[in-house]
Amino acid sequence: MLNDMIIGMAGSGGDGIVSAGDALISAAAREGYYAMLTKSFGSQIRGGESSCRLRVATTPVLNPGGTLDVAVVLNWEDFLRFGGELPVGTDTVVLYEKKTGVEPAAIPLKVQPGIVLAVPMADLAIKSAGTLQAKNNVVLGLLAGWFNLGREAILEGIRRKFAKKGAEVLQGNERAYAAGLAYADEHPLTRDMRLAPPVATGAKRRVTDGNEICAEAALFAGCKFFGGYPITPATEIMQYLQKDIWKHGGSLLQAEDEIAGIAAVVGASFAGKKAMTATSGPGFSLKSEVIGLASIAELPLVCVNVQRGGPSTGLPTKTEQADLFAAVFSAHGDTVRPVLAPIGVSDVFGVTVEAFNIAEAYQTPVIVLSDQEIAQRKDVIDPVDTTPFKLIERLKPTPEELAAGYNRFKITDSGVSPLSHPGMPGGSYLAAGIEHNEHGDPTSSGEMHERMNNKRLNKLNPLKTRDDLFILEGDIDAPLGVISWGGMAGAALEAVRTARAQGIPVKLLIPKLLYPIAESVYRDFFASLQRCVVVEQSHQGQLHRLIRMWVDVPRDFTSLARSGANPIPPAAIVQRLRVMAESLANHPATPAP
Amino acid sequence: MLNDMIIGMAGSGGDGIVSAGDALISAAAREGYYAMLTKSFGSQIRGGESSCRLRVATTPVLNPGGTLDVAVVLNWEDFLRFGGELPVGTDTVVLYEKKTGVEPAAIPLKVQPGIVLAVPMADLAIKSAGTLQAKNNVVLGLLAGWFNLGREAILEGIRRKFAKKGAEVLQGNERAYAAGLAYADEHPLTRDMRLAPPVATGAKRRVTDGNEICAEAALFAGCKFFGGYPITPATEIMQYLQKDIWKHGGSLLQAEDEIAGIAAVVGASFAGKKAMTATSGPGFSLKSEVIGLASIAELPLVCVNVQRGGPSTGLPTKTEQADLFAAVFSAHGDTVRPVLAPIGVSDVFGVTVEAFNIAEAYQTPVIVLSDQEIAQRKDVIDPVDTTPFKLIERLKPTPEELAAGYNRFKITDSGVSPLSHPGMPGGSYLAAGIEHNEHGDPTSSGEMHERMNNKRLNKLNPLKTRDDLFILEGDIDAPLGVISWGGMAGAALEAVRTARAQGIPVKLLIPKLLYPIAESVYRDFFASLQRCVVVEQSHQGQLHRLIRMWVDVPRDFTSLARSGANPIPPAAIVQRLRVMAESLANHPATPAP
Amino acid sequence: MSVPSTTDCGCAPSAAAPLTIKDFRSDLKPIWCPGCGDYGVVTALYRALVNIGRPAHEVAFISGIGCSSRIPGYTTAYGFNTVHGRALPVAQGIKMANPDLLVLVAGGDGDGFSIGGGHVPHAIRRNLDLTYIVMDNHIYGLTKGQMSPTTPRGAKTNSTTYGSLEEPVNPLLYVLAYGAGFVAQGLPADMEGLTKMIEAAIRYPGFSFVNIQSPCVTFGDPNDQMKVQKAKMKKLADLGHDPTNRLRAMDLAQAYGTELYTGIFYQNPTPPETYDQMIRARQAELQAK
Amino acid sequence: MSVPSTTDCGCAPSAAAPLTIKDFRSDLKPIWCPGCGDYGVVTALYRALVNIGRPAHEVAFISGIGCSSRIPGYTTAYGFNTVHGRALPVAQGIKMANPDLLVLVAGGDGDGFSIGGGHVPHAIRRNLDLTYIVMDNHIYGLTKGQMSPTTPRGAKTNSTTYGSLEEPVNPLLYVLAYGAGFVAQGLPADMEGLTKMIEAAIRYPGFSFVNIQSPCVTFGDPNDQMKVQKAKMKKLADLGHDPTNRLRAMDLAQAYGTELYTGIFYQNPTPPETYDQMIRARQAELQAK
Ligand SMILES: Cc1ncc(C[n+]2csc(CCOP(=O)(O)OP(=O)(O)O)c2C)c(N)n1
Ligand SMILES: Cc1ncc(C[n+]2csc(CCOP(=O)(O)OP(=O)(O)O)c2C)c(N)n1
Ligand code: SF4
Numbered sequence A, B: 001m002l003n004d005m006i007i008g009m010a011g012s013g014g015d016g017i018v019s020a021g022d023a024l025i026s027a028a029a030r031e032g033y034y035a036m037l038t039k040s041f042g043s044q045i046r047g048g049e050s051s052c053r054l055r056v057a058t059t060p061v062l063n064p065g066g067t068l069d070v071a072v073v074l075n076w077e078d079f080l081r082f083g084g085e086l087p088v089g090t091d092t093v094v095l096y097e098k099k100t101g102v103e104p105a106a107i108p109l110k111v112q113p114g115i116v117l118a119v120p121m122a123d124l125a126i127k128s129a130g131t132l133q134a135k136n137n138v139v140l141g142l143l144a145g146w147f148n149l150g151r152e153a154i155l156e157g158i159r160r161k162f163a164k165k166g167a168e169v170l171q172g173n174e175r176a177y178a179a180g181l182a183y184a185d186e187h188p189l190t191r192d193m194r195l196a197p198p199v200a201t202g203a204k205r206r207v208t209d210g211n212e213i214c215a216e217a218a219l220f221a222g223c224k225f226f227g228g229y230p231i232t233p234a235t236e237i238m239q240y241l242q243k244d245i246w247k248h249g250g251s252l253l254q255a256e257d258e259i260a261g262i263a264a265v266v267g268a269s270f271a272g273k274k275a276m277t278a279t280s281g282p283g284f285s286l287k288s289e290v291i292g293l294a295s296i297a298e299l300p301l302v303c304v305n306v307q308r309g310g311p312s313t314g315l316p317t318k319t320e321q322a323d324l325f326a327a328v329f330s331a332h333g334d335t336v337r338p339v340l341a342p343i344g345v346s347d348v349f350g351v352t353v354e355a356f357n358i359a360e361a362y363q364t365p366v367i368v369l370s371d372q373e374i375a376q377r378k379d380v381i382d383p384v385d386t387t388p389f390k391l392i393e394r395l396k397p398t399p400e401e402l403a404a405g406y407n408r409f410k411i412t413d414s415g416v417s418p419l420s421h422p423g424m425p426g427g428s429y430l431a432a433g434i435e436h437n438e439h440g441d442p443t444s445s446g447e448m449h450e451r452m453n454n455k456r457l458n459k460l461n462p463l464k465t466r467d468d469l470f471i472l473e474g475d476i477d478a479p480l481g482v483i484s485w486g487g488m489a490g491a492a493l494e495a496v497r498t499a500r501a502q503g504i505p506v507k508l509l510i511p512k513l514l515y516p517i518a519e520s521v522y523r524d525f526f527a528s529l530q531r532c533v534v535v536e537q538s539h540q541g542q543l544h545r546l547i548r549m550w551v552d553v554p555r556d557f558t559s560l561a562r563s564g565a566n567p568i569p570p571a572a573i574v575q576r577l578r579v580m581a582e583s584l585a586n587h588p589a590t591p592a593p
Numbered sequence C, D: 001m002s003v004p005s006t007t008d009c010g011c012a013p014s015a016a017a018p019l020t021i022k023d024f025r026s027d028l029k030p031i032w033c034p035g036c037g038d039y040g041v042v043t044a045l046y047r048a049l050v051n052i053g054r055p056a057h058e059v060a061f062i063s064g065i066g067c068s069s070r071i072p073g074y075t076t077a078y079g080f081n082t083v084h085g086r087a088l089p090v091a092q093g094i095k096m097a098n099p100d101l102l103v104l105v106a107g108g109d110g111d112g113f114s115i116g117g118g119h120v121p122h123a124i125r126r127n128l129d130l131t132y133i134v135m136d137n138h139i140y141g142l143t144k145g146q147m148s149p150t151t152p153r154g155a156k157t158n159s160t161t162y163g164s165l166e167e168p169v170n171p172l173l174y175v176l177a178y179g180a181g182f183v184a185q186g187l188p189a190d191m192e193g194l195t196k197m198i199e200a201a202i203r204y205p206g207f208s209f210v211n212i213q214s215p216c217v218t219f220g221d222p223n224d225q226m227k228v229q230k231a232k233m234k235k236l237a238d239l240g241h242d243p244t245n246r247l248r249a250m251d252l253a254q255a256y257g258t259e260l261y262t263g264i265f266y267q268n269p270t271p272p273e274t275y276d277q278m279i280r281a282r283q284a285e286l287q288a289k
């Protein structure tokens, strides 16, 4: 019996592989499992090859994992196109369509897995349902039968899905499912690969994705305006919001481009409303000038960047973490803006709410770095408990302050000045991208510029002590350390748990606040370390460099980084930790000078 | 007698202060002095307060300097508006318009200078020329008389300027000049403030600015296309080029915005021509998406960013060095592009040519970070010797390579692949912002993405050993170090020379190649250092941070940084070095572990 | 036009006492060159706002960057001097976030029809109730005299030493093609006409556009200054133009750059529902569910 | 049209042997959905290029981003699949740098009239000899079915669950107002007409614009597919439209979205000098000095 299982399937457009994945994850959720479903397509919009990976487990799933436990191959050409996305190992059970005509011993893989089964999927579909379209239900039957994957829940799902299509269609699909089940029962596996029963918690779990959660969180946080432009893989945030934001008294603009989108958001914020935009790399690059405007005009806004592979158009449908530098540094001049990143689907909720809170509290644009994986894969998550969240509203001038002669950019101890909005009598001021004095009048004085830069940068200092925006795991005294963030953090967490279970003395730090760099948090983390690795999915290892900018790092401070598309699997991180542990044993620390 | 003199003047629009400055620097050049003239205006387009600073010396002038030796005040209100730009010290000679009615002992300054003279400038103008408009020639006469500033050359200049305006006007101005001279002769100073005679070199020096030199260098380098959009303080590059580029068989597009400007440049480069754009911060932010396109399509181009005060519209007419982060990091995804910065007006020539060479050699966008000071102030420079410059042309496919089946993005040892252009038979390919394989076909493979990222990033590695793009000054073994760049480098150079003359053991490193970080050059520089300071004009001290990212820095690695508008004067740097030297004496280095 | 008092933004309702120009003039001293046409524009605007009668704090006044774009700072409205070319998108966000505000937008010919030109059709087809004023001086004033999109072909400027090679844009014809419901052209030389026109534009319920020939004394064509303009101008009203005839308006607009027509080119006699009204309706409908 | 052979770029002169479709079709297999209108567009383009007779390597084919913008990759021309909305500026740089090239530009309705809309008037008023083809499917295809600038008002898309609130843009009317010298509309359902139209556009010496109603089978309106279009189309030639009448062309263009006219709306009978010609003249003049 397994507690954790990874299934990968690939076929061509008509094979229904992706809808089989959807059926499986729904069934898993209903039965009380946790799961994660990632889909991947060829470059065609419709048709072409498609694949999915489902990881299902009795405890929360942290990342899509590495090598498959089960591979389902509807045709070899399509399967092989996904390369590293569907890795097969010697322990993988490989099920493939018999009609492909390949002998089990001759399958076109670099490894020869222990269990390889040629299953007459098409034949079973035709025989049971009279149509090849039922093939994916045969596959569901096989998976349910061999791996104990929610027999009942899958059947319920089939019933719900085909209920409206008439008795004939429904029964055909039911029969196909039964045929798969029967085939599995008649051909027992040589190894017990059944999934352990779920650890029931009674909670009503749901299947959702990061983009949907982001939209929900924004509405929860009080977002009243969205301005943006479609772009993969961020579009769904707008698509979800345009359904619901009106009910909250808000509105939404699908703008003519990304610049207009964020400019409208700046306008809405100036008008006194919480506002956001969402985009991906190319759109983010376009927005940089207006982000600078929001910085100097000290107007709150949230800008979500759902990262995809770059540079430029890059790999629009694949994940990457290579927009960190752009998030922190794009836009000319001395601008500093908070950058946050969620570590998984359900974490998007809290991070988005936090982003709005920080934006309003400090009157600043805030960047949220999501990524394609988090945004578009489906996760089974526990319902979000919203009770711990407090909502922050921007500081407004009091009637006394307005009466005394309002100074929009008053230099205060905190650096935050009360912010009026049109409609407020006595609060009129000139907002501008031009440097200004406390009143808001344009200035070209170097002295005033220095003071205002100080105000704008120092007001963010309190963020640097927000250790609640970090996750720390492992022994405080461990000599080995891992740092990871965003979409890679789950794999790092899993790897660190595995490594610790193997006796490797390692601890983990996951910043959700990526910038400004919380120097003291890192210093504390580094205190015990002799070796540290930063795990992330960018070619340059961008967080690794960013930390060095601000903090003195352990002597052996390395990067485990790789370009996007295929995430780094936990096993690769464990492997690196093992090497670090060995080198530690061989070269004990030189005493601190 | 002085070898070096700084004169500051301020008045209102009609006072002709700025044209007096122009007259002085021309005269200085003709007499064989070196000089530097910086102008500063209030926010009005026409009218309003204006000022200029002239530094004139017998040896090359490295920076505009700090405290004035001579202050010329046409009216106090205007003079005071320039604050830190026209600092007066106790040694300054202050000449002011008597009509302001202020008593010499009651002038509205924080210090009381030793020599303060109320001169009836307006009266002298009226008496001699019959018009207040001649006031600036009275001032020229005073300066020529008291400070021995090119008596003859100024007169010649007046003659040239007014030759066409008729005898009456000319003679009036000559008389005004003579009246100033006479007044000076009749009222000798209590201190000898005469400028030493020039050290003649026979070279024909010229008065010019960085924007003009940039345009000349681009044409010399073979630039055949410019696309851009007006923006202060970069517009003059386009204005100079649109006069001359046609003669070189090139063309120029004043585009509808900065994005179109650089997009057209990308097009011209794709078409096989050397091409450039020039802008300032806000325009640079807008260009980031297309810079990313040029990176992944591996198309050469030069993008000059003449920095001004930021963020956003900021301080459009003032200098700053705060776009370094944006130059290095803006645009999403893993892009690396070379960033260069000239250290002064004449250096713009070599750096611009170098930028074209690097762009063509490595098929990459190159950013040149100029700044408002370098771009718009007037310098007396020696003629540029163009003989040492070699021009590099992009690598083109050979007929054999084309015949063998051309792969535009072939992975070569150097990372550079031969580049065809439309019109070349057999060289057709698909350029794109999308990730591609060697042939240029779109791909979403993570493996191919990793290989292409490697190619694009590693091809720039040879730049990291280009120590000819660094200036090193001082003893190789010095324990104290200064690093500075761009417009601040001149002040740092002067300060280090002064400090060394005072016995402070310090050396200086000036990178003209700011990125990629040439790690070994810095490591070598750091080898002897116990304390190091990075001097630059940004609030955050951006180069200071950037170096930390890549190189292990000396334990005491600090930043002397300040926001833009008023450059850091050499004296402030010397002061910091003195403190560093003292602390060195008190706390000798701990032995290296 | 319905002039709703602001209620959902915690603001006081409109002031009752009659307003004067003083209520709209700010303490900031304009730094335009002496003689710049923009002085006349801001004066006409003060007067129009007095006539409209909304208190200054209920007015949001948005601009881009340019000499002309400095205008919000010279009023007591909530001003926003944004970045070059983005005034219209910012203004749309403001109006959508708070439809009760009176939202004015202003800028130069370069700001509006060069870098900002891509936003104009979309603002117009969305038809939010905004008034957009362009101070068209056929030059880039702030950056000191380069060719602007309305610079006539052949003109020599600081960026076209040998003469511009490009046909100028036609702001009037463009916005008519984009479907604007109110399109007019005025001159500071005709203060009374300009004031009325701005007032009518503000009162028009939907997107309104006023092109103002506002001369640049410093870098502009000496033959395109106030006096010459005053002599050259032809009032559309005097020509008997029917401002409800859109095709005729487009035909007249073709003469931009040749004839100096002033007045209302086009005003939709049956203004359609505005975008802000549709938004409110959608909010109400979905909230009721 | 003069079709100069390339001389100043080190290229061989045009091939003499007659060209076939094979000379223009690349090895890259189109990844459009089966039934997408864009298949017809690329076929018509191959045919037009065969008729034009310039070898593929003298053709630069520029696009933005979108399903439609993939088209250059399916030809053997020098293709450039740039970034979203910037095809026209890139193409202008190419043509200015080497006026001998035949420069084609293509993209979608979103690429051209939403994010790229700001570049269209300027490309047109500069009048470089470019041909711009828009595959107008009234939807964002590549990003999976959001409202595009030409989506009809009220339409429900993935980004307008309750129906779009915006008037669509009118590409035909806009480009006519911008002063384009050649404006036409075609359909892949009418392959012959489309081929001829593209050929005529390429032969027009100056900026030419072809709007193609190229249906999106996957996200488009089921009532806006090939068959329906074929039935609905009205050939301007059959209606006796005089393509030299610009005001009449504008009037007909107003029916965009209602009537499906195909053919040439407007063709300037006396094409003015192109920008590329003016550039050459200026170079020659100044080099002579
Ligand atoms: C992104 C950006 N590009 C360029 C500029 C420089 N710039 C400021 S105003 C302006 C044009 C001004 O012309 P116009 O809009 O006609 O206004 P005017 O000054 O003539 O009133 C330009 C190019 C800028 N501030 N920002
Ligand atoms: C800067 C930027 N913004 C957004 C996108 C996402 N995007 C790609 S194509 C497209 C629109 C496609 O619509 P259209 O131009 O009509 O082409 P179609 O796919 O319909 O042929 C969008 C929004 C992008 N790639 N780059
Ligand atoms: S430069 Fe021209 S537009 Fe600007 S303030 Fe002066 S006159 Fe007016």
Ligand code: SF4
Pocket (backbone or CB within 6 Å): A045, A046, D031, D032, D033, D035, D036, D037, D038, D067, D068, D137, D141, D142, D215, D216, D217, D218, D219, D220
């Ligand atoms: S999504 Fe639409 S436009 Fe794109 S390829 Fe498919 S049918 Fe064509």
Ligand SMILES: [Mg+2]
Pocket (backbone or CB within 6 Å): C066, C108, C109, C110, C135, C136, C137, C138, C139, C140, C141, C148
């Ligand atoms: Mg203007």
Ligand SMILES: [Mg+2]
Pocket (backbone or CB within 6 Å): D066, D108, D109, D110, D135, D136, D137, D138, D139, D140, D141, D148
């Ligand atoms: Mg489309």
